[in-house]
Amino acid sequence: MKIGILGTGMVGNAIGSKLVHLGHEVKMGSRTTDNAKATEWVKDKGPHATHGTFADAAAHAAIIFNCTSGGVSLEALKLAGEENLKGKILIDVANPLDFSNGMPPSLIPSLSNTTSLGEEIQKAYPKTKVVKTLNTMNCFLMCDSSAVPGEHDIFVCGNDANAKEIVKSMLMEEFGWKSIVDLGDISGARGTEMLLPIWIRLYGINQSPNFNFKIVK
Amino acid sequence: MKIGILGTGMVGNAIGSKLVHLGHEVKMGSRTTDNAKATEWVKDKGPHATHGTFADAAAHAAIIFNCTSGGVSLEALKLAGEENLKGKILIDVANPLDFSNGMPPSLIPSLSNTTSLGEEIQKAYPKTKVVKTLNTMNCFLMCDSSAVPGEHDIFVCGNDANAKEIVKSMLMEEFGWKSIVDLGDISGARGTEMLLPIWIRLYGINQSPNFNFKIVK
Numbered sequence: 001m002k003i004g005i006l007g008t009g010m011v012g013n014a015i016g017s018k019l020v021h022l023g024h025e026v027k028m029g030s031r032t033t034d035n036a037k038a039t040e041w042v043k044d045k046g047p048h049a050t051h052g053t054f055a056d057a058a059a060h061a062a063i064i065f066n067c068t069s070g071g072v073s074l075e076a077l078k079l080a081g082e083e084n085l086k087g088k089i090l091i092d093v094a095n096p097l098d099f100s101n102g103m104p105p106s107l108i109p110s111l112s113n114t115t116s117l118g119e120e121i122q123k124a125y126p127k128t129k130v131v132k133t134l135n136t137m138n139c140f141l142m143c144d145s146s147a148v149p150g151e152h153d154i155f156v157c158g159n160d161a162n163a164k165e166i167v168k169s170m171l172m173e174e175f176g177w178k179s180i181v182d183l184g185d186i187s188g189a190r191g192t193e194m195l196l197p198i199w200i201r202l203y204g205i206n207q208s209p210n211f212n213f214k215i216v217k
Numbered sequence: 218m219k220i221g222i223l224g225t226g227m228v229g230n231a232i233g234s235k236l237v238h239l240g241h242e243v244k245m246g247s248r249t250t251d252n253a254k255a256t257e258w259v260k261d262k263g264p265h266a267t268h269g270t271f272a273d274a275a276a277h278a279a280i281i282f283n284c285t286s287g288g289v290s291l292e293a294l295k296l297a298g299e300e301n302l303k304g305k306i307l308i309d310v311a312n313p314l315d316f317s318n319g320m321p322p323s324l325i326p327s328l329s330n331t332t333s334l335g336e337e338i339q340k341a342y343p344k345t346k347v348v349k350t351l352n353t354m355n356c357f358l359m360c361d362s363s364a365v366p367g368e369h370d371i372f373v374c375g376n377d378a379n380a381k382e383i384v385k386s387m388l389m390e391e392f393g394w395k396s397i398v399d400l401g402d403i404s405g406a407r408g409t410e411m412l413l414p415i416w417i418r419l420y421g422i423n424q425s426p427n428f429n430f431k432i433v434k
Contacts, residue, residue, distance in 0.1 A: 106331045109326070109330065112330065113330065113414075148433055149433075150433050152431075155415075181419075181422075182422075183419075183422065184421075191414040191416075192415060194412070195411070195412070197408040197411050198372075198400075198405075198408030198409060200408075201405055202398075202408075202432060205398075205399075205400065205401065210434060211433060212433050212434075213432065213433070214431040214433050215419060215428055216365055216366075216367050216368065216431050217365060217425070217427060217429075
């Protein structure tokens, strides 16, 4: 499948690499055509890994991953272009972390609590099918659920039922997820993005990002 | 042990009833001496269940539970009185839920994200040992961890190590908790209070409050 990755950080790198490895045609997008991290990323990956601008990556893809920093996601999507996003599935992996108050980060007030990054992206691009998932864990666990042994959950939410089904299949078949918790429409993103503060706290306490949430009932 | 319960709602009622049942001397506190719910609560519970003002309940107790609504907790504690809270363990069970934007509630901005209710209480009463716990679940599960089968976690945080140990013992011995996750100092309350939005969402989806979080690693 043709996949676009917006963002050249650890998350975009990990998801992009996994998808290339699985045989997908992945284009990594950034602000410029000569981004150093994207240029480095395509090396030795063969013809299925390419890079370009945000717009190039979005235009290329049937499914787009938003792996940009939450604080600049709306700006990156603007550069990707409404026409290139229209009708497509956008998997929003980003969190609206606010580093302006120092560490640990809080959440950007205008993108949290009474709204969420996922909701704001869906509002800005009503013809794009936004599915929020993968944002409650480390990027290596995202791509391989067995990085943490035992049973644990991944959350999914979005307004388009069909898009969610496609994303769930992808999570199961490509990334090995067995237990998917569907939180309903995109406003479920509020709760998953607000998991970040305890996630960051647990990361510090466990001295490892290799953990995940499970809902026991 | 002499225990004070601040608040006459479902949470105070459930915790107070459990502690009376276990043989503790519990005084439920509210704004007035003739609160209808507190008067009802003491009925048929014998001499170990009494009620009075917030100040009466705090003065009576060695350990105090804050079971008031998060939005009025600081006001209730002011009525309880700094002198009556000094040197004591205050178990803060409340969440700063904001119902002013309708349902589902969000969190009160001045008590979340870059701070928390737990932290603000600790700041306001530096001589009180605030321990945040029990706020990430339904009140019946609080008092009996077996209400949800299997392994799942309760979070505890606070600045005073000794107070935390006493609270942990209480959680284990009185309420049956086996797996306690210590999140460090009181600023860990930020993460646990921010679990509420996903908890509320899951409550709606599961159509039951009988679930809990587990950290799998």
